[in-house]
Amino acid sequence: MSNFNVHGQENVVASGFYVPNRLSVHACKTLNYLLQGRLCYMTDDAFPPALDVAEYLNSKHIPIYRFNFRHGSPLSAREHIHNLLQQGKSVIFLPGQLARVRGALTDVPSLFLEYVEHMNMPVVPLFFGYYGTRFDTLYREAPEKDSREEFYVLPQLPAGTQGMGIRLLSVWMEKGMEIFSAQPLLQESLTTHLVRALHKYGSTTMIDGMNRSSTPYYKILGVAMTVAKRLRKRGEKRIGVILPPGPAGTICLLACLLAGVTPVMINYATSRTSFESTVRQAELKVFITARRFMAKLPGFAWPPAEQLILVEDFLSALPKPCLIGNVLLARFAPASLLCKLHSTDTRRGEDEAVMLFTAGSTGEPKGVTLTHRMIMANMAQSCCRLSLDKERILGSLPLFHSFGLTIALILPLLRGRPICTYPNPTEARTLCELIEKYKLTMLCATPTFARAMLRRAEAYTFATVRYFIVGAERLQPELEKEFMTRCGIQLLEGYGLTEAAPVCSVNLPDGERVRGSAFVVPSIKSGTIGQLLPGIAVRITDVEDDEKILPSTKRGMIWLKGPNIFRGYVNKPDFNKSLFKDGWFKSGDIGQMDLDGFVTLAGRISRISKIGGEMVPHEGVETAVAEIMKLNSEDGIKISITGVLDEQKGETLVLLSAVPEHADPAVERDVLSMLRTELAKRGLPNLWAPRYIVAVSSIPVLASGKLDLQRCRQLANEALFGKQEE
Numbered sequence: 225m226s227n228f229n230v231h232g233q234e235n236v237v238a239s240g241f242y243v244p245n246r247l248s249v250h251a252c253k254t255l256n257y258l259l260q261g262r263l264c265y266m267t268d269d270a271f272p273p274a275l276d277v278a279e280y281l282n283s284k285h286i287p288i289y290r291f292n293f294r295h296g297s298p299l300s301a302r303e304h305i306h307n308l309l310q311q312g313k314s315v316i317f318l319p320g321q322l323a324r325v326r327g328a329l330t331d332v333p334s335l336f337l338e339y340v341e342h343m344n345m346p347v348v349p350l351f352f353g354y355y356g357t358r359f360d361t362l363y364r365e366a367p368e369k370d371s372r373e374e375f376y377v378l379p380q381l382p383a384g385t386q387g388m389g390i391r392l393l394s395v396w397m398e399k400g401m402e403i404f405s406a407q408p409l410l411q412e413s414l415t416t417h418l419v420r421a422l423h424k425y426g427s428t429t430m431i432d433g434m435n436r437s438s439t440p441y442y443k444i445l446g447v448a449m450t451v452a453k454r455l456r457k458r459g460e461k462r463i464g465v466i467l468p469p470g471p472a473g474t475i476c477l478l479a480c481l482l483a484g485v486t487p488v489m490i491n492y493a494t495s496r497t498s499f500e501s502t503v504r505q506a507e508l509k510v511f512i513t514a515r516r517f518m519a520k521l522p523g524f525a526w527p528p529a530e531q532l533i534l535v536e537d538f539l540s541a542l543p544k545p546c547l548i549g550n551v552l553l554a555r556f557a558p559a560s561l562l563c564k565l566h567s568t569d570t571r572r573g574e575d576e577a578v579m580l581f582t583a584g585s586t587g588e589p590k591g592v593t594l595t596h597r598m599i600m601a602n603m604a605q606s607c608c609r610l611s612l613d614k615e616r617i618l619g620s621l622p623l624f625h626s627f628g629l630t631i632a633l634i635l636p637l638l639r640g641r642p643i644c645t646y647p648n649p650t651e652a653r654t655l656c657e658l659i660e661k662y663k664l665t666m667l668c669a670t671p672t673f674a675r676a677m678l679r680r681a682e683a684y685t686f687a688t689v690r691y692f693i694v695g696a697e698r699l700q701p702e703l704e705k706e707f708m709t710r711c712g713i714q715l716l717e718g719y720g721l722t723e724a725a726p727v728c729s730v731n732l733p734d735g736e737r738v739r740g741s742a743f744v745v746p747s748i749k750s751g752t753i754g755q756l757l758p759g760i761a762v763r764i765t766d767v768e769d770d771e772k773i774l775p776s777t778k779r780g781m782i783w784l785k786g787p788n789i790f791r792g793y794v795n796k797p798d799f800n801k802s803l804f805k806d807g808w809f810k811s812g813d814i815g816q817m818d819l820d821g822f823v824t825l826a827g828r829i830s831r832i833s834k835i836g837g838e839m840v841p842h843e844g845v846e847t848a849v850a851e852i853m854k855l856n857s858e859d860g861i862k863i864s865i866t867g868v869l870d871e872q873k874g875e876t877l878v879l880l881s882a883v884p885e886h887a888d889p890a891v892e893r894d895v896l897s898m899l900r901t902e903l904a905k906r907g908l909p910n911l912w913a914p915r916y917i918v919a920v921s922s923i924p925v926l927a928s929g930k931l932d933l934q935r936c937r938q939l940a941n942e943a944l945f946g947k948q949e950e
Contacts, residue, residue, distance in 0.1 A: 230254055232377035237348050238262075239309045240380065242316040243340065244350035245330040245396045247273070249280045251352050251375050255316060256284060258377070263314045266305070268293045270742035271320035271333075288318060293335055294742065298342040305345070316350075323735040324745035327608035327758050329396055333743040334819035337389030349378040349392055351399040374403050387775045389819050394776055397761045397821075398785075404759030405787040409604060413572035414596045415481040416563050417638055419445065422478075423559040425640025432470050433620075433646035433658045439471045441637070445562075446551030448475045450542055452482035452566060462486040462579065464503070464511035464527075468647030469619045469628060472535050474637075476512045477623070481577065482566045488579040489624040491589070493926070496525035498589050502581045503527070505591045505794055512538075517647075572596045579794070580626055580722050591794030592722045594626075601787035602725040603635050605757040609732060612639045615666045615690070619645040620655055620673075626726035627695065632668050652676035656685045663688040670696045672861065672925065674715065675703055686713045693718050693730060695753075697930050698825070698843055700850070704750060719753035719823065721811060725788045729823055730754040745820065752822040753815075760786035762817055763808055767829070767839060770805060776817040779826055783808040814841065830933060833867035833875040835911045842866065845877060845912050852902040853883070861923045865914065866936045868944060878940040879914035880923060887919040918943040 228250045236258050244251065255263060264287040267273065273281075273288075281288060289308070291301055308315050319331035340347060352375050376399055381391050426442030455463065463480055465487045467473035480487035488506045491498070502508075511527050514535040518526060526532070539547075553562065563569065571577070577596045581589040617636045621628025636643050644662045646655060649669065655677055658664065667686075669677070671694050677685075686692065692713050699717040707713045718730035731754035732747040748754070756762060763783040766772035774780045789809045792800030803810045814832060815825040826832075827841035834840075842865040855862050862882045870876040879899075885891060900913040924935035 227372040228254075228375065229372060230258075230375050230377075232379075233258060235348065235377040235379050237346075237380055238314070239312055240314050240348045241305055241309065241345060242314060242348045242350055243332065243392055244316065244319065244352055245332060246319050246352050247277060247331075248352065248373070249276050250373060251350070252277055252280055252286075254375055255350075256286065259314045261286075262312055263316060264289060264308060265316050265318040266291055266308075267318035267320055268743070270294070270740075271318075271322065272740055273318050273320045277318075293333075293339055298339045301339055302343040302345060305343070320741060320743070321738045322741050322743040322745055323737045325609065325732050325735045325747045326611065328745050328747075329400060329755070329758065329821055330393070331745065332392075333745060334389075335743070337392060337819045340392065341387070341389040343388070344383050346380050346383045347388060347392065348380045349395050351376040351378060351396050353400055353403060387777075390775050390777050390817070393817075393819060393821060394761070394763075397756070401759050401761040401786050404605075405601075407604070410597050410601050410787050411573045412596070412600060413569045414577050414599050414634075415566075415571065416568040417600070418478060418481065418634070419562050419566070419568055420559045421638045421640055423554065423562060426555055428640050428642055430471055430474065431642065431644040431662060433644055433654065434470070441640070442555040443551055444471060444475055444478065446554035447539070447547065448478035448482060449550045449554060449562070449566065450547050451475060451479035451538065454538070454542070455479055455483040455485055458510065460485055460510050462488050462506055462508060463533075464488045464490045464506070464508045465623070466490045466492050466511055466513040467517060467535070467623065469621070469623055469633065469645040470647060471645070472514055473623050473645075474633065476535065477578075477629075477633075481571075482568065484567070484571055486576040486579055486593075488581075489629060491581060491622075491624040492521055492524050493622070494589070498581075499525045501588050502591070505581075505589075506579055574791075578629065580624060580629070582722055590796065592626075592790055593794060594630075594725050594790070598725040598788050598790060599630060599634065601759065602630060602727055602757075603638055605759050605786075605788060606631065606635055606727055607639070608758045609730065610691070612636070612641055612666075616642045616644065616662060616664045616688075617666045618655065618659065618664045618668070619643045620647075620649040621668060622649070625696075626722040627668055627720060630725060631693075631727060649673045650676060652680040656680045656682075659689065660685055665689055666691045666693075668693050668695075670694060670930070671699050671703055671715075672697065674707070675860065678703070678707060678710065681711060683711060686711045689713060691716060691732075695720055695730075698847075700847070701750070702856075714748070716748065717753055719825070721784075723790045723809065723811075724760075724784065724786075725790070727757060727788075728753075728760055728784060729756045746822075749818075749820070749822045752818075752824045754823070755821040756823065760784060760788065762823065764816060767814060767832075770810070777819070779814065779816045781829070782811045782813045782815050782823070784811055785809065814839075833877060835870075835873050835875050835877070838909070838911050840877065840911050842877075845914070848903055848906060848908060848912070849879065849899060849914070852899060855883075861925060861931070864923045864931055864936050866933070866940050868916075868937070868940050870915075876916070877912075877914040878916045878918055878944070880918050880920050880936055880939060882920055882922050886917055889919075892917045916940075916944060 266289045269290050305315050422441040422445040428441050429438040431438050463485050465476050477487050512533045574595050576593050578594045580592050619632040623629050644658050674694050693716045695718040704715050707715050716731045719728050720726035734747045764774045764776045764780040767781050785808050812829050817823050827843040831842040832839050845865045864880040866878050867875040918940050924932035926932050
């Protein structure tokens, strides 16, 4: 039996209008008690409540009034509610059953929230949710025996003709974040959970896509335990890991955690300057890599030989009896003993787990410490939304990429799901072969890598795929449409930040329709980055004034709050002060949220130019220009918009183009004139028209597939002004 906890009884209002995010029998019983039986419910005929709820209300002779929210007017609904309130009753909106996916914030359809927007009457929000103590019980349609049900009566929201619907959504979201953040699970050790999972799912295998070999999880754990003992003796605080996804990279990551050492996942696709900055900021003196991997990257700024631990040499030097003994321990000894032998609970909660460095697309890479709490939170948040019971995951994103590290590696390890790894996400043909051969069901990629896979794919390549999640850059509508047309696959755009460990939101396939219900809570909307994961809240402020809070439906600066959000960049206290306010993190992204909870991005603040006092989004211009020029997604990234200084207007736009025709300076004036005309036909202001074209051989991108924004600006300034930076 679950625990049912009631909070906020002091917020109960006699003869009030209550709107819960969802209801259960327990919640209905509580309301009946708090309101002393003077209550009634209101719902839509095509929105039937759960059977047990309806049976309880009927048994207590609690009236249910019907109102057609699909066709009735907000004014008539308001009058109906007022009549009931004048009779001394409280009116509670009764959310029924509807199509949605697990982990949804609310069972209240946006149509009803739109009604509330225009009722101009005070509303008492109610928040109800299930919170458990294991990954697979963090959210359930019905509570498990070890979960708790939290029911909150929140402070009444004053009447207002605008914004009531989004205010309800926001207070539900913030309360959900608060409860989620308080779970004891988040204070536990990631290392302990990994050991327990690798022991429990020991027979599950990791497939090395390079040689098609399979390594069971218990063997990975046993080898990692052996390596950890050697690493612990070195006494290092942090060790750099320069390895691709695969068994070796997994073993070294786990060995560092077991040894109480922070693994720093090194970006081996970065420049010498960025690598040296990473080493300096993380205070690294020792690095783990493999001789075979070094041979593949002769241009990388490898550290001196005396600072390198080579996996091949290290493993061959391990005493065979010790190695075999640890593998047998991992297979047959109790997980509790393994955890005790390695003191896995020593580091937990806010202690360092892993360190990553941002890609440096806009400047010097910045260090981000992912704590045990952050990773545990984001893994739990992901489990709330994704059903991973049968998934087989492709792990091809690099381990220095936050999504590749957590969602494509740590999450399936925790859930005991098979992983097929491959060290190069750009080798699309091989990835397609692996997807077919091993019947993989969950893929994670950037749109750039997905585009390359599509060029190599057959119609049946993705036949087994249930989730194809893309992020890190904007998903172009043309690519989304082409995937559906050619392969029948819906790309699921998500959004994340290294600073958020990393997933914040994602689109998912819609839930199955509920028979007899006309309502849905959609799980996917094209052009958005999806709904926020449970336990994350959003706030919108004016782009130029952090103090000015806007309704979340208005476009502005996105601020995030939740247990997966970091506390600041490594050794940058002054810079960090500008990023946080009352626990909210300033993401640097511009966007807004709708009444279904979907977030739409307009671009990063670093990708917005202020021209003549107006904010012009580079990505919006790129999308429009690509449409005008009829650029095909199969051709890859051919254009990019960047900004340069302008004495009169502050900034002006530059079109970087890898289109061959644009290499001829004689065509620049005609192309720019054509773009101005076509942009105007689309109703876009003249400020959106690029002023210059800079021809390049290729558009600079990072290893993740993201645009290299710093290099784009450099190219523009070098071509126009003969200098590297504005």
